[in-house]
Amino acid sequence: MGAEAPTIPLLTPYKMGKFDLSHRIVLAPLTRQRSYGNVPQPHAILYYSQRTSKGGLLISEATGVSDTAQGYPETPGIWTKEQVEAWKPIVDAVHAKGGIFFCQIWHVGRVSNRDFQPNGQAPISSADKPLTPQLPSNGTDVAQFTPPRRLSTEEIPQVVNDFRLAARNAIEAGFDGVEIHGAHGYLIDQFMKDQVNDRTDQYGGSLENRCRFALEIVEAVANEIGADKVGIRLSPFADYMESGDSNPEALGIYMADSLNKYGIVYCHMVEPRMKTLGEKCECPQSLLPMRKAFRGTFLVAGGYDREEGNNAISENRADLVAYGRLFLANPDLLKRFELNAPLNKYNRDTFYALDPVVGYTDYPFLEDTA
Numbered sequence: 001m002g003a004e005a006p007t008i009p010l011l012t013p014y015k016m017g018k019f020d021l022s023h024r025i026v027l028a029p030l031t032r033q034r035s036y037g038n039v040p041q042p043h044a045i046l047y048y049s050q051r052t053s054k055g056g057l058l059i060s061e062a063t064g065v066s067d068t069a070q071g072y073p074e075t076p077g078i079w080t081k082e083q084v085e086a087w088k089p090i091v092d093a094v095h096a097k098g099g100i101f102f103c104q105i106w107h108v109g110r111v112s113n114r115d116f117q118p119n120g121q122a123p124i125s126s127a128d129k130p131l132t133p134q135l136p137s138n139g140t141d142v143a144q145f146t147p148p149r150r151l152s153t154e155e156i157p158q159v160v161n162d163f164r165l166a167a168r169n170a171i172e173a174g175f176d177g178v179e180i181h182g183a184h185g186y187l188i189d190q191f192m193k194d195q196v197n198d199r200t201d202q203y204g205g206s207l208e209n210r211c212r213f214a215l216e217i218v219e220a221v222a223n224e225i226g227a228d229k230v231g232i233r234l235s236p237f238a239d240y241m242e243s244g245d246s247n248p249e250a251l252g253i254y255m256a257d258s259l260n261k262y263g264i265v266y267c268h269m270v271e272p273r274m275k276t277l278g279e280k281c282e283c284p285q286s287l288l289p290m291r292k293a294f295r296g297t298f299l300v301a302g303g304y305d306r307e308e309g310n311n312a313i314s315e316n317r318a319d320l321v322a323y324g325r326l327f328l329a330n331p332d333l334l335k336r337f338e339l340n341a342p343l344n345k346y347n348r349d350t351f352y353a354l355d356p357v358v359g360y361t362d363y364p365f366l367e368d369t370a
């Protein structure tokens with residue numbers, strides 16, 4: 001730390017369960033679509049290690065739990081031996097620089113089409129409601145979704161088991177823990193949100209029933225690898241992928257409260273102002289009730305800059321702040337925040353560009369621009 005730089009709240013140490021973090025700035029999970037054939041690639045070693053600091057927490061890009069989990073080109077998985085082996089040097093590189101690395105484990109559910117599914121089958125979901133075709137985030141062509149197939153009650157434990165196995169694989173690959181992706185309209189969210197879930201079995205109807213799938217995954221994963229290595233990400237207020245809820249506040253509080261039973265290490269929530277992926281809006285809702293209900297480490301994300309992050313920490317609205325786009329474009333975000341230095345601008349066109357370098361590992365460090 002620079003001798004004259006005063007310590008800002010984001011740069012104070014924090015103990016997250018058994019992990020000693022040296023600051024509060026977290027790399028948010030960021031899909032980059034550069035894992036060809038669903039296998040993590042060597043270029044991810046440089047990408048993640050550029051964003052690693054000693055005692056800093058990193059969350060990996062969303063990583064598929066099974067061969068039915070994918071819905072985007074070239075996203076990584078963690079269900080095969082080959083994928084586990086391919087993650088190892090990436091995790092090792094983060095550890096070599098003193099980082100703490102959680103793997104975000106993911107199932108897209110209905111946000112998929114036949115081309116991503118084994119034997120061209122329909123994607124699975126809580127219900128059989130099709131998604132409207134939409135511009136994918138890379139903006140190049142209209143994503144076509146195949147109408148999903150509703151999982152039968154008897155099949156659900158198999159999907160829970162896929163998350164359990166993926167978590168075990170993540171630990172085998174060397175990750176320090178996993179973040180269960182329960183946000184943004186993907187499979188777990190498709191169960192939680194009443195805009196999608198119209199089931200009449202024990203996984204649908206009441207709030208308790210709609211959250212059952214998420215909590216069964218939490219329990220299975222915590223039993224498999226230890227609750228001290230498990231986090232979850234939730235976006236109760238978001239309605240991406242036609243996955244909104246009529247009472248997001250009740251949903252968020254119910255989940256925060258229920259998670260306490262399992263003693264997981266963190267709960268990561270996306271700010272209500274992130275109504276759409278990528279733009280923040282003014283909104284009256286807040287995560288404070290969930291922050292108060294959850295007894296572990298509380299991470300927030302969504303539209304934060306340096307000042308807002310500092311305020312969230314100093315006002316005890318969060319323990320940690322995850323940065324997405326700013327960290328994507330500023331590998332040395334920590335140092336820039338420390339010095340209050342100017343930031344590189346992110347380039348949306350290359351977020352998902354498939355290129356192993358461009359828009360990925362070529363954002364300059366402060367030294368390069370000085």
Ligand SMILES: Cc1cc2nc3c(=O)[nH]c(=O)nc-3n(C[C@H](O)[C@H](O)[C@H](O)COP(=O)(O)O)c2cc1C
Pocket residue numbers: 028029030031032060061062104181183184233270274278301302303304322323324325326351352
């Ligand atoms: C390129 C890109 C990829 C993303 N991929 C994921 C992902 O894999 N998993 C996830 O939970 N959120 C994902 N998000 C959401 C971010 O984690 C974050 O919540 C969002 O960008 C808002 O935070 P920010 O304002 O700091 O960017 C992604 C966002 C962007 C811009």
